Amino acid sequence: MSTLLSVDGLGITFGGLRAVHDVGFSLQPGEILSVIGPNGAGKTTLFNMISGIYHPGAGKVILDGQDVTAMRPDLLARRGMSRTFQNLQIFQNMTVLENAIAGYHLQETGSFMADLFSLPASRARARTAKDGAMELLARVGLDRAAETEAGNLSYGKLKRLEIARALALNPKVLLLDEPAAGCNAVETEEIDHMIAEVAKSGVGILLVEHDMKMVMRISNHIVVLDHGEKIAEGDPATVSQNPAVIAAYLRAEAGADAGAAHA
Amino acid sequence: MSELLQFLFSGLTVGAVYALVALGFTIIYNASDVVNFAQGEFVMLGGMMTVFAYAAGLPLPLAALIAIVATAGVGVALNKLAIEPARGAPVVSLIIITIGASIFLRGVAQVLFGKQIHRFPSFSGDTPFRIGGATILPQSLWVIAGGLTVFVALYLFFTKTLTGKAVLATSNNRLAAQLVGINTNWVMTLSFALSAAIGALAGVLITPITNTSYDVGIALALKGFAAAMLGGMGNPKGALVGGLLLGVLEALTAGYLSSQYKDAAAFVIILLVLFIMPQGLFGIKQTERV
Amino acid sequence: MRLSNKSATLLVLAALIALTPIFFPSSFYYRVGSLIFINGLAVTGMVILIGYAGQISLGHAGFAGIGAYSCALMPVHWGIPVLLAAVLGAIISALLAFLVGRPILRLKGYYLGVATLGFGILVYMALTNEAWLTGGPDGTQVPDSGLRDAAKAIGINLKNSEFWYWFCGVVLMIGAWLALNLYVSPTGRALRALHGSEIAARTVGVDVARYKLQAFVISAVYASAAGSLVALQNQFVTPDIAGYMHSIEWVTMTVLGGAGSVLGAIFGAGILTLLPQVLTMFAEYEQLLLGLIMMLVMIFMRDGLLPSVLRLIRGKDE
CATH class of the missing domain: 3.40.50.300 (P-loop containing nucleotide triphosphate hydrolases)
Incomplete structure (x- = not known):
């Protein structure tokens, strides 16, 4: 090995x-x-x-x-x-879901112009990342809190959110x-x-x-x-x-x- | 050679004022981590109030004293009414608050004192001394001596007196200072009073040379900040050296390069210092803790 | 209704632009309106920089100066059409922002503020001092853009002030649309992430320097476009457009309305643009009041005016 x-x-x-x-x-x-x-x-x-x-x-x-x-x-x-x-x-200024999506940054990042004009390619990247993030949140038991502001979560949940975000990088x-x-x-x-x-x-x-x-x-x-x-x-x-x-x-x-x- | 000497004299004179403004910045920054963009307004208020107290018939020294004490009062009010209530606010908010204070004070001065240029006579006449082919005004000596005196006094205050040590302790670690029984709110108030008084003193000293008007503050604040950064933010020695250095560089720029771009020197220096050695001449590099 | 909702924001904005003229007692108000939209455009760019990315600039009026003077100088010196000059001005601003931004954005907080302030003042000085090129402190003429005539040719015949009201309104809508696109996009998320925690953003792979630079460059383009609009409308520019007070006003408008939201910041632009108009009888007190407002809002409404007011209206359910 x-x-x-x-x-x-x-x-x-x-x-x-x-x-x-x-x-x-x-x-x-x-x-x-x-x-x-x-x-x-x-x-x-x-x-x-x-x-x-x-x-x-x-x-x-x-x-x-x-x-x-x-x-x-x-x-x-x-x-x-x-x-x-x-x-x-934690990204306190974002929702729980967005914190998890941020973990997919390397997968979802792409052309700045596509993002600026909200081209289909940009939206597709974002959607894929979101789907992955939702799955991860379900895995750590935070899917119900997806739309909550991250700052409002309890300490234990924030710990799990951070682990989820780290796992998102695969x-x-x-x-x-x-x-x-x-x-x-x-x-x-x-x-x-x-x-x-x-x-x-x-x-x-x-x-x-x-x-x-x-x-x-x-x-x-x-x-x-x-x-x-x-x-x-x-x-x-x-x-x-x-x-x-x-x-x-x-x-x-x-x-x-x-x-x-x-x- | 005499030309160079002449530039040095005028540079040191202005530089001493920048150093005083930079010292004012440093005191407040150390006590509260706030960069007070209204620092230049203290200089304006010091000069302005002296002008009017003197015009009202008071003897010049008394007029100057009143101006300095009153400006210190303004500094305390600024701290109590604007800085203390905003504790913990993000840096952007604090920048806007102190810039707001600067615009507010300028507005008040405009209403009270008008938009004209004001002056009062020099302390010891206007007959220049001749040194090595160059001339220097007696008032310039007053300014330079004032700058050095304040620096020495501050040094003694911070190292020899209990109050001064309390201020230093607060700047090192606010919570720890509170735990050992230092009233940190009082330290903040003292810092603002001291800083405002030093700014006002600079205004009193320089007005006979440069005159004053309601809008001189902002340029002085920026130059003072450049000086403080050049020397290393938060370091009094750096503020002094940075101020004098900036004044000389500006005078040399005006003399040898272009008087129009004299003011640009300060900003070019700010940018260069920030890019090349962000900690300044005397600053300490800091490591971010995670 | 969520404010972050893109279509809701655009709808509110479009309604405001379209319906407010009903209440205009005279055509002078169209002029004030277009001024609000121009400031709104610059401030929308500042929202990307301050609100999304958490960076500050006290020098963006410098870019407005470049946008405005491009419209004035390129046609006269090189025979470039005015509108193309505006586009070139935006490109120059972007390039300059790219070059300056790289080293400047390594700085944080006050240092970044003062460095950008210094940059803006340098641009202002150059515009004032290089009179052979710029006409110096007295300013210079800008050739007619021909936009109003073009509108006439397709049957839209408006008075000058009205034309610019609608034109600036449309440009603002486009600017707001782009900024809102960015907010929900991967780029916007990366920007907001580095705002929330730079270290965490790095560890999930965000190239922090690159994203800060993107925000800086795009906000410079917004400022440049705003400067161009001023030049096109007034057919005259002075170096004052690049003055540091403009930069500070824009930051204040941004934070005043609520730096996080495009609509809030445009709201802030509206208030601060209207203020001097309302206070003309107290012209002497204008600075005093501006300073007072800046302090009061920052002390008592930290999230900015619009979010604070909305919270008050919504009451308990927040």
């Missing part, structure tokens, strides 16, 4: 602070790889580097055998990378940044199923998630970050027994407790 995405020696510093340092791993088609670690370990920063939002200071990102390091996010989208955000990035690699955060147990399980299903169809999934039960349940492979560095890697059973991992989490817990005591 050929490697879908490989990350090698990735690092970045912010104002002299080493946010991520020398992180590497590889992702196979159909695999669910989770990146875990205490708060501030650099998980989201890592995602932002892989998806082209930050320019890494060091290292390489290889997608489908090609170097895509620091490539613009829209070009990565063309090559089959798609993602969601920890702090939702990606090869999907980066999910805390998809279950703020969701209740039922919603978490739904998302859980959805991720497994998407992986089964051959998509490689990169997951950042705080819900450890979910991570242990669905991941094939886990990478553990602490203070921006990879401290462990392996299947769920191995990683959960790793003393360095346990120590890192305990230290973070202690820190959080101390912080809570101060506040």
Whole structure:
């Protein structure tokens, strides 16, 4: 099986602070790889580097055998990378349906003039995208809310909408940044199923998630970050027994407790 | 050579005014993230009110003081009545609000003071000094000295006084400043008062040289903004250097290239700075957080 | 009725254009009407830039200057027919917007505002200072377009002001139709997406720089066309058409009426164009009131006048 995405020696510093340092791993088609670690370990920063939002200071990102390091996010989208955000990035000024259609941008985009004059070609493109979006919304259970302003949706539904939008790109690699955060147990399980299903169809999934039960349940492979560095890697059973991992989490817990005591 | 010196003198004089306007921008921008397009109107009001207080028979220093205090009052009113109620509005709205304020103040000045050009006498006569074949007016020295004094005073205020540090803290992180007990609304009010007073002072200093009328504000605001950007938005040192540099560049353009396109210099600089080094001379590059 | 509905908007607009003249006491009002339509056209372009794409320009009057002076200068200097000159003016504006827009649109917020303001002022200065070409601050003549005579030839015989009322009205309808087409199209969706979240738009594949540039260029063409209409109607232009106050007025009209909707923005254009006409007896207070209105609307009706008023009328069901 050929490697879908490989990350090698990735690092970045912010104002002299080493946010991520020398992180590497590889992702196979159909695999669910989770990146875990205490708060501030650099998980989201890592995602932002892989998806082209930050320019890494060091290292390489290889997608489908090609170097895509620091490539613009829209070009990565063309090559089959798609993602969601920890702090939702929903198009608040559009309806739920239009948010989903926006995921089909690369399919529906065409001649500007055709759009300006509303030529049949333009309308046909838009219609195809709309049909696809409606199907996707049905799949994540949001078809009834299609015409609602996206800003009016509950947090859990917005999370699902973002996943739907990311799936609309028909990606090869999907980066999910805390998809279950703020969701209740039922919603978490739904998302859980959805991720497994998407992986089964051959998509490689990169997951950042705080819900450890979910991570242990669905991941094939886990990478553990602490203070921006990879401290462990392996299947769920191995990683959960790793003393360095346990120590890192305990230290973070202690820190959080101390912080809570101060506040 | 004496020609160049002459251009430098006139450039530094105008530049000091731009620097004062840019400092005014900087203070408000730091406290509130608002770019106040009405900044030039403070300069106009400072000059204008001095003209009328002086004409009413007050001694010039008292007239100037009254103008500065009154303009500071206008600044506070602007903050309380227009900026505070619009907190959290998108940038486009804030641009329109402050441009609206600028048009409003200009309209008020037009009604109150008329459309004529006004002036009052220089502080220390009009006999120029001769330096190296060039001449400089005593009033120019007043302007340049005024610009430098304000800069030093601001520097001391922001680094040595508790109030000044509170303003800086607010500009760094509004929420954190609130949490440590800083009254950020008060900081905003203070910033607008300070900024308006500095603008008015610039108006008082420059009017004997350039005269004033109800519509001088907008050009000054744009030049001041160009200066602030050139130096790096939000940086007082940048505002000072940017202002002086812009004044000199303008004088050189007028002297060696074309006096008609003197004003174009500012905008060409704005565009160049924005394209080549958007963070300005002294600014810090920022990373967008996701 | 949804405002975003294309045909509803066009219907309302057509009805307003067609029916308002019934109430005109004198032909002077036709002139005011055509002025509203011309501003409405420019503002419709601004809706694409501000309302759809979320970008600002305080320099679009510069493009109006290019459109207007093309009509004045090309016929005189190069013997180009006036109407063709208007089209060429729009093409020049588009090219210029393309060249300037590329670097400028990397900027955001205030920086973008000031950079575009600077651009507009540079155009204004060039028109004022290059008197050998433009006639300088006193302005210059524009040859007769022959449009009214052409209308006469096909049996439509109208007074000058009436002719331009209907002509500008039709051009505005076309402009509104195109802008509304764009809104629901894939391009419009991409523009609104990058307005909503630039980062998310990138991750779904939107080439943000390209789309911002498209919005900038098309809005420049609208402004240029508006400038040409002014020149054609008045048969005279001065550099004032490119003045920054015009740019600011257009942005204000756009946001005043509600930047998101074409109809709202045209409504805003109507109000701000009428204001000075209504206030002629208070000419001295015009600036004061304009500034006051700009501030009040932005503070108390953030969505703009039309959406706020509609919400008030609809009451609870919103």
